[in-house]
Amino acid sequence: MTTETVVAVISVIAAVVSAIFAGVALWPVLQQRRTQKLLEKSFDSELYGPETIERSTRYYIPPNCSSIDPAQEVELRRVMPTEEKLFEKIDKYLTKDDSSRHLLLLADSGMGKSSFVLNCYARNQRLPKRQRQRLAVVPLGIPEADEEIAKIGDQPNTVIFLDAFDEDTKAIRVIGSGCWS
Secondary structure (H helix, E strand, C coil): CCHHHHHHHHHHHHHHHHHHHHHHHHHHHHHHHHHHHHHHHHCCCCCCCHHHHHHHHCCCCCCEECCCCHHHCCCHHHCCCCCEEHHHHHHHHHCCCCCCCCCCCCCCCCCCHHHHHHHHHHHHHCCCHHHCCCEEEEECCCCCHHHHHHCCCCHHHCEEEEECHHHCHHHHHHHHHCCCC
16 A cells, blocks of 8 residues: 555545534534424414524523422422433323323523423424324413414314413413402
8 A cells, every 4th residue: 555545545534533523513503403493483483583492492401300399498408309301201291191181390580491392392393293292382471372372273182381471461460450360
């Protein structure tokens, strides 16, 4: 083998290794863009604008969850909350055959509840059709949230994520007026 052949082979190997590492480094960016496009296609900009979707998908880290609120415990040193992957917990919950189930995802403002809902929806949509759940997402911060809910087809077989309870315009008006019903 000549020196030129060895150099050529090493160059080809280096190019292939470089391409593999570049692909690995680009994979999260490609996944984020894929999720962003899927969500923009799925939701009207009145529900979730492109900037909200981009913020919710860029650098997204799948969260863990716990059924214990450590802030409610008197002595935090004695609390040993279990941590579970939130996506896996939701998947398990969604596959139960129980029509009367309700689940609340509670966290402080800015902790990523809306981002989770959007990423959960996108994750579900990427599954093969036979494995998908019928999901609908409605942000309660929009004035016509009731109409959006009414438009959902096959409601008995659809799981609805009601997002942004603290932004529900009708509830804010009722609370602000001091009227409870």
